[in-house]
Amino acid sequence: MEKALWYVFVGSRGGANRIRIVRELESRPRNANDLASRLEVDYNTITHHLDVLIEHNVVEPGDNDYGQLYFLTDQFEQHWATFETISAEVE
Numbered sequence: 001m002e003k004a005l006w007y008v009f010v011g012s013r014g015g016a017n018r019i020r021i022v023r024e025l026e027s028r029p030r031n032a033n034d035l036a037s038r039l040e041v042d043y044n045t046i047t048h049h050l051d052v053l054i055e056h057n058v059v060e061p062g063d064n065d066y067g068q069l070y071f072l073t074d075q076f077e078q079h080w081a082t083f084e085t086i087s088a089e090v091e
Helices: 002-011 015-027 032-039 043-055 080-090
Strands: 059-061 069-072
Touching: 002 015, 002 080, 015 032, 015 043, 015 059, 015 069, 015 080, 032 043, 043 059
Parallel strands: none
Antiparallel strands: 059 069
8 A cells, every 4th residue: 555655656657646635634624516615626636536545545535426425545545644744745
């Protein structure tokens, strides 16, 4: 998981936006529309980043398709210290 986190947040383009998404989801689950609005990023960009975060088991979607909420995974939360280390280098 640690290698995946370095790749997702540092080794590929968009890491800074992905960190911002995780920070928003830290406080509570949100849908893509809400994230796009709060972060002032295009909706399609947000959905792309969410797909990358899902692929690397950082974020998981809820069950509802309409207004689908996104949550941080339990596995990711167990590596929160690594995320903080990584985000300190990016931010």
